[in-house]
Structures are given as C-alpha cells and as structure tokens.
Amino acid sequence: MDLKEKLVSSFMAFENTVNVDSSVHDIRVDAIKNFEAVGFPTKKQEAWKYTSLNSVLKNDFSVFPKETGALDYKDVKQYFIHDIDSYKIIFIDGKYSSHLSATTHDGIDVCLMSAALNKPKYKLVIDNYFNKIATKDGLSSLNTAFSAEGAYIHIPKNKVVEKPIQIIHFSTGNEAALMLQPRNLIVVGENSHVQIIERHQSLTDNPTLTNSVTEIFANKRAIVDYYKIQNDKQSASLIDNTFINQKQESIAKVHTFSFGGKLTRNNLNFYQNGERIDSTMKGITIIGDKQHVDHNTLVHHIEPNCESHQDYKGIFDANSTGVFNGKVVVEKEAQKTNAFQANNNILVSDKATINTKPQLEIFADDVKCSHGCTIGQLDESAMFYLRSRGIPEKEARGLLMYAFSNNVLDSVTIPEIKSRITKLIAQKLGVNIGFDL
Amino acid sequence: MSKYTEDDLREELKTKEYEYGFYTDIESDTFPVGLNEDIVRAISKKKEEPEWMTEWRLEAFKFWKEMTEPEWANVNYEKPDFQAISYYSAPNSKPKYDSIDEVDPELLATFEKLGISLDEQKKLAGVAMDVVVDSVSVATTFKETLAEKGIIFMSISEAIKEHPELVKKYIGTVVPQKDNFYAALNSAVFSDGSFCYIPKGVRCPMELSTYFRINQAGTGQFERTLVIADEGSYVSYLEGCTAPSRDENQLHAAVVELIALDNAEIKYSTVQNWFPGTADGKGGVYNFVTKRGLCEKNAKISWTQVETGSAVTWKYPSCVLKGDNSIGEFYSIAVTNNYQQADTGTKMIHLGKNTKSTIISKGISAGKSQNSYRGLVQINSRAENARNFSQCDSLLMGNECGAHTFPYIEAKNKSAQIEHEATTSKIGEDQIFYCNQRGIDTEKAIALIVNGFSKDVLNKLPMEFAVEAQKLLEISLEGSVG
Numbered sequence: 001m002d003l004k005e006k007l008v009s010s011f012m013a014f015e016n017t018v019n020v021d022s023s024v025h026d027i028r029v030d031a032i033k034n035f036e037a038v039g040f041p042t043k044k045q046e047a048w049k050y051t052s053l054n055s056v057l058k059n060d061f062s063v064f065p066k067e068t069g070a071l072d073y074k075d076v077k078q079y080f081i082h083d084i085d086s087y088k089i090i091f092i093d094g095k096y097s098s099h100l101s102a103t104t105h106d107g108i109d110v111c112l113m114s115a116a117l118n119k120p121k122y123k124l125v126i127d128n129y130f131n132k133i134a135t136k137d138g139l140s141s142l143n144t145a146f147s148a149e150g151a152y153i154h155i156p157k158n159k160v161v162e163k164p165i166q167i168i169h170f171s172t173g174n175e176a177a178l179m180l181q182p183r184n185l186i187v188v189g190e191n192s193h194v195q196i197i198e199r200h201q202s203l204t205d206n207p208t209l210t211n212s213v214t215e216i217f218a219n220k221r222a223i224v225d226y227y228k229i230q231n232d233k234q235s236a237s238l239i240d241n242t243f244i245n246q247k248q249e250s251i252a253k254v255h256t257f258s259f260g261g262k263l264t265r266n267n268l269n270f271y272q273n274g275e276r277i278d279s280t281m282k283g284i285t286i287i288g289d290k291q292h293v294d295h296n297t298l299v300h301h302i303e304p305n306c307e308s309h310q311d312y313k314g315i316f317d318a319n320s321t322g323v324f325n326g327k328v329v330v331e332k333e334a335q336k337t338n339a340f341q342a343n344n345n346i347l348v349s350d351k352a353t354i355n356t357k358p359q360l361e362i363f364a365d366d367v368k369c370s371h372g373c374t375i376g377q378l379d380e381s382a383m384f385y386l387r388s389r390g391i392p393e394k395e396a397r398g399l400l401m402y403a404f405s406n407n408v409l410d411s412v413t414i415p416e417i418k419s420r421i422t423k424l425i426a427q428k429l430g431v432n433i434g435f436d437l
Numbered sequence: 438m439s440k441y442t443e444d445d446l447r448e449e450l451k452t453k454e455y456e457y458g459f460y461t462d463i464e465s466d467t468f469p470v471g472l473n474e475d476i477v478r479a480i481s482k483k484k485e486e487p488e489w490m491t492e493w494r495l496e497a498f499k500f501w502k503e504m505t506e507p508e509w510a511n512v513n514y515e516k517p518d519f520q521a522i523s524y525y526s527a528p529n530s531k532p533k534y535d536s537i538d539e540v541d542p543e544l545l546a547t548f549e550k551l552g553i554s555l556d557e558q559k560k561l562a563g564v565a566m567d568v569v570v571d572s573v574s575v576a577t578t579f580k581e582t583l584a585e586k587g588i589i590f591m592s593i594s595e596a597i598k599e600h601p602e603l604v605k606k607y608i609g610t611v612v613p614q615k616d617n618f619y620a621a622l623n624s625a626v627f628s629d630g631s632f633c634y635i636p637k638g639v640r641c642p643m644e645l646s647t648y649f650r651i652n653q654a655g656t657g658q659f660e661r662t663l664v665i666a667d668e669g670s671y672v673s674y675l676e677g678c679t680a681p682s683r684d685e686n687q688l689h690a691a692v693v694e695l696i697a698l699d700n701a702e703i704k705y706s707t708v709q710n711w712f713p714g715t716a717d718g719k720g721g722v723y724n725f726v727t728k729r730g731l732c733e734k735n736a737k738i739s740w741t742q743v744e745t746g747s748a749v750t751w752k753y754p755s756c757v758l759k760g761d762n763s764i765g766e767f768y769s770i771a772v773t774n775n776y777q778q779a780d781t782g783t784k785m786i787h788l789g790k791n792t793k794s795t796i797i798s799k800g801i802s803a804g805k806s807q808n809s810y811r812g813l814v815q816i817n818s819r820a821e822n823a824r825n826f827s828q829c830d831s832l833l834m835g836n837e838c839g840a841h842t843f844p845y846i847e848a849k850n851k852s853a854q855i856e857h858e859a860t861t862s863k864i865g866e867d868q869i870f871y872c873n874q875r876g877i878d879t880e881k882a883i884a885l886i887v888n889g890f891s892k893d894v895l896n897k898l899p900m901e902f903a904v905e906a907q908k909l910l911e912i913s914l915e916g917s918v919g
Contacts, residue, residue, distance in 0.1 A: 005836065051846075331455075332837070335836065346849060347850070347851035347853065348851060349851055350818060351851060353847070353848065355848075356845075357839070358859070360442045360831075360842040362839060362841065363839045364833075365833035365838070367862070368862055369860070369861040370859060370860040370861070371842070372856075373844070373846060373855070373857040374856050375846065376854045379853070416584075
C-alpha cells in the first residue's frame with residue numbers, strides 16, 4: 001500500500017480522535033477528498049520540476065505515533081535559543097509537551113491548536129481565519145485533513161509581545177518512520193508586533209517527514225518577524241507550507257536558514273491585501289552531502305504602493321542540490337509596486353547542482369520590478385589577498401563565504417539568533433571564524 | 438569580392454533580360470484536408486523525394502501521432518484543428534491582384550512608411566508583376582556569385598535531390614523529429630524551405646536572405662531551413678522581411694537547424710511581421726517555431742530577432758554549445774500590441790569547456806497584449822568555465838498588458854559563472870516631458886525612447902535591416918499611447 005492510500009484510509013481512524021461535529025471537520029472532509037483526487041505532487045508539475053518526493057514517500061511512515069517519548073530539557077537545550085526569555089510551544093512526536101513549554105493566556109494567546117479547535121471561546125477566530133489562505137494543493141490539503149495539533153498564536157490589537165515565541169517539534173524515533181503534520185495559526189492584530197522562531201528537530205536516525213502548514217494573518221500595521229531554523233538530521237525531511245496574508249501597512253519578514261535535512265521544501269506565499277505593505281523574505285542555504293533544499297516563494301501584489309524584497313543566498317557542496325523558484329505577481333491594480341528579487345549561489349563541488357527560476361508576472365505598468373540571479377565562485381584575488389596576509393586557505397574560504405551570506409543577517413532583529421546563525425554558518429563551513437558576536 | 442550594392446543591381450538589370458526561369462511548377466493543386474500516412478507519402482511523392490526522405494517523414498509522423506500539444510506556454514488561443522488543414526498547396530502562380538489599386542490601402546500606407554519601393558510593394562502584396570525588377574533575376578545573379586565560392590543556397594526540396602548526402606547527414610541532427618509536437622509535425626509535412634551550405638574556410642560575401650528566393654518558397658506554412666557552415670566558414674543569414682505580410686495560413690510551424698562546425702560562425706537574423714490580427718484581436722497568425730543551432734569547437738552562433746507580428750508567437754531560438762570554446766548569442770526584441778501574445782526566449786545548453794553565452798532580450802508590451810520571456814541556461818557537469826550573461830528587460834505601456842519573465846537556470850559545474858538580471862518598468866514621465874519640452878511630440882518621444890531601449894539588439898542587425906526594423910518598431914506601437 002503506498003503512502004497516499006495509507007493516509008486516505010487512516011483518515012477514518014483519525015476521525016475517531018477528533019470532534020466530528022465542528023465546522024472544522026467539514027473542512028477536513030473536503031480536504032481529504034481533495035487530497036485523494038490530487039495526490040502528492042510529481043516532477044511533472046511545474047512547481048515541482050526540480051524536486052522529487054519519491055525517495056521520501058517510499059518510506060512506510062506511521063501516521064499516528066503510538067507512544068511519545070519524554071525528553072529532558074538538558075538533552076535538548078542546545079536546540080533552543082536558550083539564552084533569552086521566551087514563550088515556548090514544544091511538541092514531541094507531534095504531541096504537546098507541557099513540561100518543556102511555556103505558554104500564556106495573559107493578554108495574548110500563545111497556546112495549542114487542539115485547544116483552539118475544541119474550545120468554544122476560540123470559535124470566532126477559527127471560523128474567521130482557519131484554512132482561509134492555505135491553498136488547495138495536495139500537500140496543504142493533506143495537512144488540513146489531518147489538522148489537529150500545532151501552535152495557536154493570537155495577538156490582539158496594540159500589543160507588542162516582548163518575548164519571542166519558539167515553536168519546536170522534536171521527533172524521538174519511537175516509530176520506525178514517522179510522519180508529522182503540524183498546523184499553525186497565527187493571527188496578529190492591528191499595530192501589534194510579534195517575533196516567532198520555528199524549528200523542526202529529529203533526535204533519531206529513523207526517517208521522519210514533516211508536512212507543516214502555517215497560516216499567518218498580519219492585520220493593519222502589524223509587524224511579524226518569523227525565523228525558520230532548519231538544521232535537521234540527514235534522516236529528516238521537511239515540507240513547510242507558509243501562507244501569509246497581509247493587511248495595509250503591515251510588515252512581514254520571514255528568514256529561512258537551511259543547513260540540514262535530507263529534503264527541505266519551503267513553500268512561502270505572501271498575499272498583499274492592502275496598500276503600503278512591506279514583505280521581506282530572506283534565506284541562507286548552506287548544504288552538502290546529498291541534501292536537497294528547495295525554496296519556492298510567491299509574492300502576490302494585489303494592491304498599490306507595496307514593496308517586496310527577496311534575498312536568497314546559497315552555498316552548495318558535495319552532491320547537494322539547491323532549488324530556487326521565486327515568483328512575483330503584480331496585478332493590474334497594484335500600481336507603484338516595488339518588487340526585488342535576488343538569488344546568489346556558489347557551487348563548491350562539481351557534483352552539486354543549482355536550479356533557479358526567478359519569475360516575474362507583471363500586469364501593471366507603473367512598477368519597478370527586477371530580479372537578479374547569479375551563480376559563481378569566490379573571487380580569486382580576494383582569496384589571494386587573504387592568503388598573502390597569512391590566513392590559511394580554508395579559513396580564507398570560510399571568511400569569504402561568510403561575507404557572501406552575511407547581508408541576509410542584517411535584517412535579523414534578535415541578536416541571539418544572529419550569533420546562533422553565525423556559529424552555525426562557521427560550523428557548516430568547517431572553520432572557526434571567531435566572531436563571537 | 439566587394440559587396441553587392443543596389444547600384445550594381447540596377448546596372449545589371451539594365452543589361453539583363455528578364456528571365457522567367459524558375460516557375461516550372463504545376464498549377465495550384467491542393468490536397469484534401471486532414472493528415473494521415475497517405476498524405477505524408479503523397480507530399481513526399483509530389484516533391485519527388487527519395488525513399489529515405491519519405492521514411493524519415495513517416496517516422497516523424499509516427500512520433501507526432503503519439504504526442505499532445507504543449508500547454509505550458511503562457512499563451513491562450515484556440516487550438517488549431519490539425520485535421521482541418523490542407524497540408525500541401527503548391528505555390529499559386531496566379532497573382533492575387535491585377536493592379537496595385539486593389540490592394541488594401543492600409544497595407545500600402547505601411548509600405549510607404551517603411552520606405553519600400555513601388556515595385557517591391559507590388560511584389561509583397563502579390564500584385565502581378567510586369568516591371569523588370571523582380572527578385573527572380575536578382576536571385577539568379579546572386580546564385581552565380583555564390584556558386585563561384587562553392588556555396589550551396591537553394592530550396593530544401595532541390596537540395597534533397599541534388600545534395601542528398603548533405604541533407605541526409607545533417608537533417609534532424611539538431612532538431613530531432615520527436616523534439617516537440619510542432620517539430621514532429623513539421624518533419625512529417627514540411628513543404629519547403631531553404632538549404633545553405635558554406636564550404637570549408639569560405640566567408641560568404643553577402644547576406645543570404647530567403648527574401649531573394651521568395652518566389653520559390655513563399656512564406657511556407659511548414660518551412661524547414663537547414664544551414665551548415667563547414668569548418669572555418671562564415672555566413673550571415675536573413676530571414677523574413679520587415680514588410681507586413683498577410684498570409685492566409687493561420688498556423689505556421691517552421692523548423693530551423695543551424696550547424697556550425699569547428700571555427701565556423703553563423704549569424705541568423707529574423708524579422709517577423711506577420712499579420713498580428715485586428716486591433717480587437719480577431720484573426721492573426723499562430724507562429725510556433727523550433728529554431729536550434731549546434732556549435733562545434735570554437736564555433737559561434739548568433740541569433741538576432743525582431744518579432745512584431747503574429748497573434749501568438751511561441752519561439753525559442755537555441756544554441757547547443759557542444760564544442761569547447763564555442764559561443765552562443767541571442768538578441769531579441771519582441772513587441773506586442775493589441776491582443777498579441779508572445780512567449781519567446783532562448784535555450785543555451787553548455788556542454789563544452791569554456792563555452793560562453795549572452796542573452797539580451799527586450800520585451801515591449803502595449804495594448805492588451807501579453808509578452809513573456811522564457812529562457813533556459815543549462816551548464817552541464819563537464820562544461821568547465823562556462824560563462825553566461827542574461828539580461829531581460831521589459832517595457833510596459835498602459836496597464837492592460839502584461840510582461841512576464843520565466844528564466845530557468847540549471848548549473849551542475851562549480852566553475853560556472855552565471856548572471857541573470859531582469860527589470861520591468863514603464864517609460865518615465867520625466868523622459869517624455871523632457872522630449873515634449875524640446876518640441877518632440879509624445880508619439881515621437883516614445884519612438885525615441887523605445888529605440889534607445891532596444892538599441893543593444895538593433896545594433897546587432899545587419900545595417901539595412903536595422904534601419905527598417907527601427908521604423909517597424911515605431912509602426913507597431915503606433916497609437917498605443919493615448
């Protein structure tokens with residue numbers, strides 16, 4: 001039985017575990033029907049031309065983990081941004097771990113999707129926002145069908161959340177192969193500000209597949225700062241679907257740091273429903289081995305006077321494959337749009353591959369849109385300069401590559417993340433750069 | 438030999454008798470509509486082709502039957518019914534009009550603007566010719582000059598008969614029969630086209646042009662062009678014509694194959710100005726073309742195109758850079774107005790070491806048109822030190838048109854250096870204001886700015902062509918600014 005059939009047939013079993021009377025359940029039923037019709041994406045689809053899920057989907061994933069493992073904070077501390085105070089929503093094998101988490105209902109809601117889906121007091125928010133912007137493609141539908149758990153964050157009007165929120169998913173390897181489908185909903189009210197850090201971490205060599213969907217709503221003048229840290233084991237694959245709906249004058253920034261995992265696919269979609277919106281998406285990808293990272297971005301400019309900025313840097317070693325598929329759509333009404341898209345790559349090994357496809361679809365005339373894309377090497381004269389000053393080749397290379405990816409970090413507003421990422425970059429490049437910021 | 442100028446031509450024509458020569462062909466006879474194996478055989482028989490050619494066509498037809506029409510292009514149009522087309526129509530020797538007064542005045546006005554002489558106008562509009570200046574005689578003179586150098590330039594059906602070894606060796610090597618839906622269709626039913634062979638070390642003394650053998654090929658519906666530049670040779674080839682042509686065939690599926698052997702250079706320039714349909718989007722030509730060139734060692738292929746016509750264009754002149762140190766170039770201007778749709782670009786496949794490619798694409802959309810650039814730059818894992826530079830700029834006029842960019846870049850070699858940049862913008866109001874201020878009216882100002890915008894490409898066109906192309910751009914965009 002292949003994974004698709006298994007998932008479709010286990011939907012009935014899943015129905016026993018959730019409240020089938022809620023309106024959400026109708027959405028689930030529709031979604032599983034849609035998934036049954038559409039199935040998993042294949043390379044024949046334009047958006048999946050360079051990424052094949054076959055090697056991942058052949059695993060016999062268990063859909064419902066039987067037993068959840070317990071974790072000690074000291075064992076997993078390294079995966080937290082632990083040197084700052086933060087709210088935490090932690091899941092172990094898809095189940096909420098209360099002793100690792102720190103949630104709140106004090107003025108803001110930082111809690112669980114399962115609670116939000118079942119408790120009547122959240123009904124209004126769920127009715128208004130749940131599954132409103134997620135697309136109807138196979139993977140998102142699959143997640144919608146099995147949506148039960150994840151993070152639920154609701155920030156009311158005029159609130160600056162002073163602590164960042166960390167969402168971390170651990171998988172412990174109690175199952176031979178585990179598939180997780182977290183579902184997050186983040187609603188940020190007018191004039192509010194929130195910072196969120198998301199991480200998926202496998203603690204085992206057993207294969208895991210995470211198919212995550214996050215819906216983010218940024219209301220008027222809200223500021224959303226989102227960081228995705230992807231430094232998973234070789235056994236773990238991640239399909240991350242993020243949908244962001246922005247209202248006028250809001251600012252949303254998503255930084256994606258991809259350093260690990262077997263196959264990582266980031267579907268990042270921005271919809272600008274209002275004027276004077278700013279959307280930023282940046283990423284650093286440094287991978288080797290047989291890793292595969294695919295950034296698939298979409299910015300939909302619907303109304304006038306908006307901006308979007310994309311900046312993705314990639315360094316690819318060994319047999320790794322990097323994909324960038326960025327799309328900017330500017331609708332007829334979206335005059336005075338400024339859209340910029342940059343994708344710069346360095347191939348370190350002859351066996352590494354880069355496929356990049358920066359696309360513009362423009363229907364308005366008074367716009368400034370540009371994209372630039374490069375694939376190249378380190379500057380030989382810069383290398384020579386460093387080496388002539390006594391810096392060994394490896395370090396010199398590391399320094400230059402750090403410099404290459406560094407400007408992505410400029411817009412990171414949490415210093416601890418900056419220093420953490422710097423360290424990770426140094427570690428990935430195999431050098432001790434000695435920037436302890 | 439010095440360049441053949443218009444004065445030389447006039448001189449020659451004075452002394453030369455008008456020759457009817459060429460038109461030995463049968464009166465117009467048309468095959469029944471539809472396509473099947475018998476039709477393919479019949480076309481081949483009509484052309485008195487050898488057995489291997491018939492087989493080759495049948496093979497292509499077999500592939501075509503298995504294929505489906507491509508859907509991926511960013512264009513919308515009503516699909517042609519392939520069984521409702523007649524696949525063979527011998528050139529009609531009867532003129533369409535008896536006198537120039539019967540020709541559509543709008544068409545004549547355009548000719549006037551392009552500065553085309555009265556005689557040429559008649560020729561292009563299909564008026565009966567009794568004046569001495571006929572391209573037939575010109576073609577004959579040209580042929581003699583070429584023959585001296587050992588250059589073969591003839592229609593492909595002649596070449597199949599006279600130089601079967603060359604045709605057999607090279608046809609389908611760059612664009613195989615099963616390459617794509619339209620290439621397969623063309624391979625099965627191509628009616629005619631051009632064949633050109635430049636021998637080793639020869640530099641072709643003049644620009645070869647299909648325009649000069651128009652009486653034989655006409656604008657064939659399924660044209661097949663094969664250009665072979667042997668080692669160390671050079672040829673510049675012009676295709677098409679700036680004059681608007683009203684062709685009754687709605688579907689055009691041509692195939693062009695270029696082969697540049699070691700150290701050879703081919704420059705292929707196209708100006709396409711087929712009927713784009715009326716201002717409200719009715720009619721117009723569907724232009725689905727497969728063009729590809731193969732570069733051996735140190736060879737260079739350069740594509741230059743100015744696309745202003747056709748209702749739907751679907752065209753990707755490509756270079757396969759197989760040999761080390763080979764160079765591929767692509768310069769394109771695509772203008773769409775009213776309801777035109779263009780999906781055009783290039784493919785640069787880097788296989789050899791130290792290969793270089795340059796892509797300059799300028800898209801101008803006006804009216805309700807859609808203009809897409811779609812390109813592929815592929816660096817193979819063995820293509821050491823490959824270099825690519827791409828630039829795609831789009832200019833939008835009015836807010837009902839669209840400009841799209843779909844570049845695909847695939848790199849498998851660490852020494853590759855690839856740069857791609859694309860911009861989209863409109864004509865700056867301050868630029869227009871600046872011109873207005875100096876007494877240049879808005880329409881002229883726009884023409885000026887558009888010319889500047891497309892200069893990089895226009896510069897690559899052969900001189901005579903460039904002047905006409907410039908005027909053509911102006912005409913194509915006429916009335917697009919309110």
